[in-house]
Amino acid sequence: MALVEDLLAHAKNVLAPTIRSRLSILSRAFFFLLAAAAPAAGLETVTSDARNADDAGLSPRELLGKRIFEDKRLSEPAGVACASCHDPSKAFQGNNGSPIAALARGSRPDALGTRKTPSLAYVSFSPRFHFMKKKDEATGETKPVPVGGQFWDGRADDLVTQVEGPLLNPREMNNPSKAAVVEKIKTGVYADLARRVYGERIFESDSAFERLARAVAAYESSKRFHPFSSKFDDFLRGRERLTAQEAQGFALFKDKKKGNCIACHVGEEKSRRPQDWLFTDFSYDALGAPRNSAIPDNKDPAHIDLGLCVRDGLAKVAPEGFDVESLCGQFKAPTLRNIAVTGPYLHNGVFTTLRDVVAFYATRDTDPSRWYPKKDSATAKYDDLPEKFRHNVNVEEVPYDRKPGETPRLDDAEIDAIVAFLHTLSDRAAPLPKAEK
Incomplete structure (x- = not known):
């Protein structure tokens, strides 16, 4: 049963973007046949095991993953669960009541994370971390670029590997070992559910x-994490209209000479299927985010978050001869779905409002003194990167292709329009299925 679920989850949540855009009709047919076979393979939904309506509609393995995800015993000391920092009411992100909005509070009183907690909504669609060839819009050159994985720096290849990170991170859930986590689940109230899913032994x-982590990944891959229930989704389905301002924002979002947001936050422009609009290509980019002085680690001027280029094992998976240092300062492009409710923004949480983010993109290089503290120095730009890596910052693609004093690609009204459009990407709560009595 577990093997069939693994195959189904892989087909549905990892290969999905590729299936939609590249695979043949025959491949699509195989996917749907596999999905149709799931009930016969024992992937029945939860009925008698459901504690409440929130459990209904989940397979046994997804329910096990939900139990693990919500278990506050799985930290050291106890009190913090995965759900503490990935709050379902906030599109599966949050900071666990941290005094610093940009960083999540861990299980130890003095522990804070190092980056803004990424949302887990829609992350199951991210492919495994790999390099692929991509055409550079600015130069026309085709070159290998990193894509996929989990976390801001892609250090986990997939969702299963991602589960390990927070559980063992001293700044987060602080468990001493995988064995310690397994022992806590073994002695917990849902141990029998784990045995029913994976066997008595x-x-x-x-x-x-790893198998328990697969249960968490299965839960994170369930529809609960990607409901496609936003106003924009209903617009695509023909059930709702965008306002004039929202429609203008959508047009600017796609316009390659204006916002050009769609360069990284992609969607299939001819498609009306919500699943074809994930609003990310899972790639990485160096945006030159301003340094966030609220992060305690940043009190040390020598502390620099270099992002992707220090990912463990990067040189082993990069193409031969690839300049790994060219990736210093790059972080993963997140989905823009639910972006209006998942602030603060960027990997270091430096911006508190969505409008500031869009305005930063438009005016970072036309008015750098607006964003960087050393207003009298041209070298103050990109102040959260060592000077030797500042040339990695994207200054070629629209809207970044501007110089000080030039007219930004977007004016204030256009920035407001894009922000209005981004608000249409927030999922709206749907009634949960009722649990059977």
Whole structure:
């Protein structure tokens, strides 16, 4: 049963973007046949095991993942669950009541994360971390670029690997080992559910942690995390209209000479299927975000977050001869779905409002003194990167292709229009299925 679920989850949530855009009709047919076979393979939805309506509609393995995701015993000391920082009411992100909005509070009283917590909504569509050839819009050159993975720096290849990070991170859930996590689940109230999903000897298996992580990944890959229930989705379905300002913002979003947001936050322009509008290509970019002085680690001038280029094992997966240092300062382009409710923004949470982010994109290089503190120095730009890596910052693509004093690609009214459009991407709560009595 677990093997069939793994295949289904992989087909549905990892290969989905590629299936939609590149695979043949035959490949699509195979995917739907596999999905149709799921009930016969034992992937029945939860009925008698459901504690409440919030559990209804989940398969046993997804329910096990939900139990793990919400278990506050799985931190050291106890009190913090995955859901503490990935709050379902906030598009599966948050900061666990941290005194610093940009960083999540860990299980230890003095522990704070190092980056803004990424939303887990729609992340199951991200492919495994890899390099692919992509045409540079500014130069026309085709070159290898990193794509996919999880976290801001792609250090986890996939969702299963991602589960390990917070559980063992001393600044987050602070467990000493995978075995310690397994033992807590073994002695917990849902241990029998784990045995029913994976067999009576699950806790004696050397692969126990990985299999339990697969349950969490299955839950994070369920429709609960990607409901496609926003106003924009209903616009695509023909059920709702955008306002004049929202429609203008959508046009500017796509316009390659104005916002050009669609260069990284992609969608299939001819498609009316919400699933074809993930609003990310899972790529990486160096935006030159201003340094966030509220982050305690940043009190040390030598502390620099270089992002992707320090990812473990990067040189091993990069093409031969690839300049890994060219990736210093790059962070993953997140989906813009739910962006209006997932602030603060960028990897370091430096911006508190969505409008500031859009305005930064438009005026970063036309009016750098607006964003960087050393207003009298041209070298103050990109102040959260060592000077030797500042040439990695994207200054070629629209709207970044401007110089000080030039007219920005977007004026204030156009910035407001794009922000209005981005608000249409917030998922709207739908009634949960009722649990059977």
